[in-house]
Amino acid sequence: MYLIVLVMDDPDKCVDVLPAWEKAGAPGATVLESTGMQRVLNRGARDDLPLMPSLEDIFRKTETRHRTVFSVVPDADTVDRIARVTQEVLGPFEDEHTGFMFSVRVDRAFGMRPG
Numbered sequence: 001m002y003l004i005v006l007v008m009d010d011p012d013k014c015v016d017v018l019p020a021w022e023k024a025g026a027p028g029a030t031v032l033e034s035t036g037m038q039r040v041l042n043r044g045a046r047d048d049l050p051l052m053p054s055l056e057d058i059f060r061k062t063e064t065r066h067r068t069v070f071s072v073v074p075d076a077d078t079v080d081r082i083a084r085v086t087q088e089v090l091g092p093f094e095d096e097h098t099g100f101m102f103s104v105r106v107d108r109a110f111g112m113r114p115g
Helices: 011-024 037-040 055-059 075-092
Strands: 002-008 032-033 066-073 101-103
Touching: 002 011, 002 075, 011 032, 011 066, 011 075, 032 075, 075 101
Parallel strands: none
Antiparallel strands: 002 066, 002 101, 032 066
């Protein structure tokens, strides 16, 4: 078994990634809203305010969110299929603002249901 973790830069593409993962063999997935370290550290440096900001401008939340998707899949072939379809949806991981993905071997998993 393998754990696959995907951090997507564009949360709107999550609705396209999930069916692709399912078709590639993911038995299910969990989706979390997430934010990268640099975005949190740089949050204080806002450059989106107009010259004469209103209170609404000042208090508007502008933090960008990501989506982190993870799933446990049965084998390395499924990992390869999921990596391929993920890049078909998001574009190559080498491109900026697509995200990143990794897999880790899992020696035991509890509470998983077949299918």
